[in-house]
Amino acid sequence: MKIHEFQAKDLFRNAGIPVPKGNVAATPEEAVEIAKTLDGPPWVVKAQIHAGGRGKGGGVKVVKSIEEVKKAAEDILSKPLVTHQTGPAGQKVRNLLIEEGLDIEREFYLGIVIDRKLESPVMIFSQAGGMEIEEVSAKNPELVLFENIDITSGFMPYQARSFFYGIEPMLDKNVFRELSATMSKLYSLFMSNDCSLVEINPLVVTSSGKVVALDAKINFDDNALFRQKDIAKLHDSHEMDELEAEASKYSLNYIRLDGNIGAMVNGAGLAMATMDVIKLAGAEPANFLDVGGGATEEMVKNGLKIILTDKRVKAVLINIFGGIMRCDVLARGVVNAAKEVDIEVPLIVRLEGTNVEEGREILKNSDLDFSVAGDIEEAGGMVAKQVI
Amino acid sequence: MGILVDENTKVVVQGITGKEGAFHTKQMILYGTNIVAGVTPGKGGEMLEGVPVLNRVKDAVNSYDANVSCIFVPPPFAADAMLEAADAGIKVIVCITEGIPTIDMIKVVRYIRKCGAVLIGPNTPGIISPGKTKVGIMPGPIHKEGGIGVISRSGTLTYEVVDQLTRAGFGQSTCIGLGGDPIVGASFIDHLKRFKNDKQTNGVVLIGEIGGTAEEEAAEYIEGEFGKPVVAFIAGQTAPPGRRMGHAGAIISGGKGKASDKINALKSHGIAVALDLGRLGKTAKGVFS
Numbered sequence A: 001m002k003i004h005e006f007q008a009k010d011l012f013r014n015a016g017i018p019v020p021k022g023n024v025a026a027t028p029e030e031a032v033e034i035a036k037t038l039d040g041p042p043w044v045v046k047a048q049i050h051a052g053g054r055g056k057g058g059g060v061k062v063v064k065s066i067e068e069v070k071k072a073a074e075d076i077l078s079k080p081l082v083t084h085q086t087g088p089a090g091q092k093v094r095n096l097l098i099e100e101g102l103d104i105e106r107e108f109y110l111g112i113v114i115d116r117k118l119e120s121p122v123m124i125f126s127q128a129g130g131m132e133i134e135e136v137s138a139k140n141p142e143l144v145l146f147e148n149i150d151i152t153s154g155f156m157p158y159q160a161r162s163f164f165y166g167i168e169p170m171l172d173k174n175v176f177r178e179l180s181a182t183m184s185k186l187y188s189l190f191m192s193n194d195c196s197l198v199e200i201n202p203l204v205v206t207s208s209g210k211v212v213a214l215d216a217k218i219n220f221d222d223n224a225l226f227r228q229k230d231i232a233k234l235h236d237s238h239e240m241d242e243l244e245a246e247a248s249k250y251s252l253n254y255i256r257l258d259g260n261i262g263a264m265v266n267g268a269g270l271a272m273a274t275m276d277v278i279k280l281a282g283a284e285p286a287n288f289l290d291v292g293g294g295a296t297e298e299m300v301k302n303g304l305k306i307i308l309t310d311k312r313v314k315a316v317l318i319n320i321f322g323g324i325m326r327c328d329v330l331a332r333g334v335v336n337a338a339k340e341v342d343i344e345v346p347l348i349v350r351l352e353g354t355n356v357e358e359g360r361e362i363l364k365n366s367d368l369d370f371s372v373a374g375d376i377e378e379a380g381g382m383v384a385k386q387v388i
Numbered sequence B: 001m002g003i004l005v006d007e008n009t010k011v012v013v014q015g016i017t018g019k020e021g022a023f024h025t026k027q028m029i030l031y032g033t034n035i036v037a038g039v040t041p042g043k044g045g046e047m048l049e050g051v052p053v054l055n056r057v058k059d060a061v062n063s064y065d066a067n068v069s070c071i072f073v074p075p076p077f078a079a080d081a082m083l084e085a086a087d088a089g090i091k092v093i094v095c096i097t098e099g100i101p102t103i104d105m106i107k108v109v110r111y112i113r114k115c116g117a118v119l120i121g122p123n124t125p126g127i128i129s130p131g132k133t134k135v136g137i138m139p140g141p142i143h144k145e146g147g148i149g150v151i152s153r154s155g156t157l158t159y160e161v162v163d164q165l166t167r168a169g170f171g172q173s174t175c176i177g178l179g180g181d182p183i184v185g186a187s188f189i190d191h192l193k194r195f196k197n198d199k200q201t202n203g204v205v206l207i208g209e210i211g212g213t214a215e216e217e218a219a220e221y222i223e224g225e226f227g228k229p230v231v232a233f234i235a236g237q238t239a240p241p242g243r244r245m246g247h248a249g250a251i252i253s254g255g256k257g258k259a260s261d262k263i264n265a266l267k268s269h270g271i272a273v274a275l276d277l278g279r280l281g282k283t284a285k286g287v288f289s
Helices: A005-014 A028-037 A066-078 A133-139 A157-164 A173-192 A222-227 A242-249 A268-280 A297-309 A327-340 A356-364 A376-387 B019-031 B057-064 B075-087 B102-114 B156-167 B188-196 B214-226 B259-268 B277-288
Strands: A022-025 A043-047 A060-063 A096-100 A104-115 A120-126 A144-148 A195-206 A211-213 A217-220 A253-256 A261-265 A287-290 A315-322 A347-353 B011-014 B035-039 B051-054 B068-071 B092-095 B118-120 B126-129 B133-136 B145-152 B172-177 B203-209 B230-235
Touching (some): A005 A022, A005 A096, A022 A028, A028 A066, A028 A096, A043 A066, A066 A096, A104 A133, A104 A173, A173 A211, A217 A222, A222 B102, A242 A253, A261 A268, A261 A297, A268 A315, A268 A376, A268 B277, A297 A327, A315 A376, A327 A347, A376 B277, B011 B019, B011 B057, B019 B133, B035 B057, B051 B057, B068 B133, B075 B092, B156 B277, B203 B214, B214 B230, B230 B259, B230 B277
Parallel strands (some): B011 B068
Antiparallel strands (some): A043 A060, B126 B172
């Protein structure tokens, strides 16, 4: 789960990690009121959306007067913000973070992720702050430093030293101490909130020698939300695609894509592989939809309805390999969906596995208009024929 | 022969009285699996499908000689269940549960290795040595005893592949689901090493997906040391970056974990990759015949 920058900064503040003074505004008027309470000029007006690349997309503005705060706020709120992560339609901006501007002397990158190979959290530190860390890592890998953290001992002082003696020029003693404390606090925050990623880019040193997190990004482990109730409340459903939000209500794994072939599959791996089959046959998948290993009739029905709501969909492929999930359950769900919505596009069904005969029988005896694919290879070809 | 589980396997089912646990206990027994006991704390003394229910895993080990555990315990309690099994001396632990927090798994995998046990999963369909025993939730009838080992990060996709293998005339020695989570108990390489020494296994099908670098590491090992033919398939060639594709572990992040990187790595190490799922059975025929 992702959260907004202002929410992440609240968590930072509570964890004792310094952030710039600021507050959230939903209108230009509120933005002005907040700016008046802060030291300035300059002020910073920042669009609050989950996608990255806000700066380059025009969603972050540094301004020198109260009038400019208002103008920047109006500007950002007036239209969807397009970044390299939002897609061409962009994301509507509902909130702005208004902050005091700081006098910056140095910029760093600080982050923590879980390294799957090492099976442990890894802290990442770089003196090339303010840039995309992936880019720095590709062009100047020597500037990106890593420390693998043993979870029984936690982040140790020698690891902070290992970072600081690895950069040029050396840091002032007080800055060193503050940075070191920030690292320890960030690690505690990461572990105690079940994060999957935390990132401060940039983490700055001001001209008066203070260490401040200018930006804040936190992702959480979805699997741990059951025990992170306060974190789960921070979820912003506005950031989700409308259909994705609808699907999540029914515990369906649905991700909207750019193509026009709807797909409903049981199991994540098979769903991904089915998308690939569609693509290899020369068409493009409109979605990823995993109804899960143990889907009910109700889930199948809702899944199919969500696929059909997407008006770009020109044909639907249902690919089910029954294991725990039985083919007759799938068939009944499909038939029920057809009673509630008109299926106006070709429906191609491939069933295999548990109770396959019963499932095929149910479909055959319904009024449903559909074609049967014998295997996955044939299914791909049949789907592609509908759109090419 | 086959690896990790065989006709001598004696299973304890943890979470046996839950809906999933009870259903699959029945299915496993129907397949011929020797389930010696179940564990649900507080329900000791009951019977389920003719299997005694106990309060503690160590009772299943001490009184019923259980040597493999199959776990259906819900996510909040699964870490505890895995550690209990390891502590009781179980050497093969199969955790079916999906949705366990990653930080829990960091702790669990360490302890299980210290105990010298093997963890399969979590978020796995389990492990089956066809004709001998099934410890998990996969449909039994699609399998056939034979000489091909299968290692996969997926569930239903594995069924699809096994079904194609069986139809193409290739039975299986052992099929293992590694698990769909970011941190799982064992890697492709761990099991490849076992298949290398297994006389029943003549070749291996490796089923990977986007996320992480486990396939790339396996590719290097296969070319250098494995010595038996391998066919690979990678799911997620069309998956967009930054989105979690159902499995918590299936995500392309920071430009890493793309299907194309994995396919290129496998090919560059001389491994046959089936690009099209529909033709996997045919690719296998070409390589294994």
